[in-house]
Amino acid sequence: MTVDGGAGASSGALGSAGGLGVEPEQLTDDDLLRELRRLHDTRHETLRHGSDDALDAHTVRLADLESEYLRRWPQREVDPARLREGARARE
Secondary structure, three states, X not given: OEOOOOOOEXXXXXXXXXXXXXXXXXXXHHHHHHHHHHHHHHHHHHHHHOOHHHHHHHHHHHHHHHHHHHHHOOOOOOOHHHOHHHHHHHO
C-alpha cells in the first residue's frame, strides 16, 4: 500500500484521506506504528517532490494516524530531555 496518493493505494476501507488505506482505528497497534514510521520517513520527499494532491493526502493521512496514536496512548512515554527543563539542562 502506498500512502502518498500514488498508484497502488489500498483498495480497502476508505480512509478520510480519500481511500489511502484502512481507517486508523481499524489498524492493529503494529500496523499503526508501521504506517506512522513509513509516513514520517516519506514526508520530506513528498513535501519536496510530490504533487499538491499527494502532499494534501499525505498530510491528512499523517494527521489521522497521529490522532489515533494519541488516542491509544494518551500517556505515552515522554523523554525528559525533550521538555523545556531538559533543554535548559543541556545549555
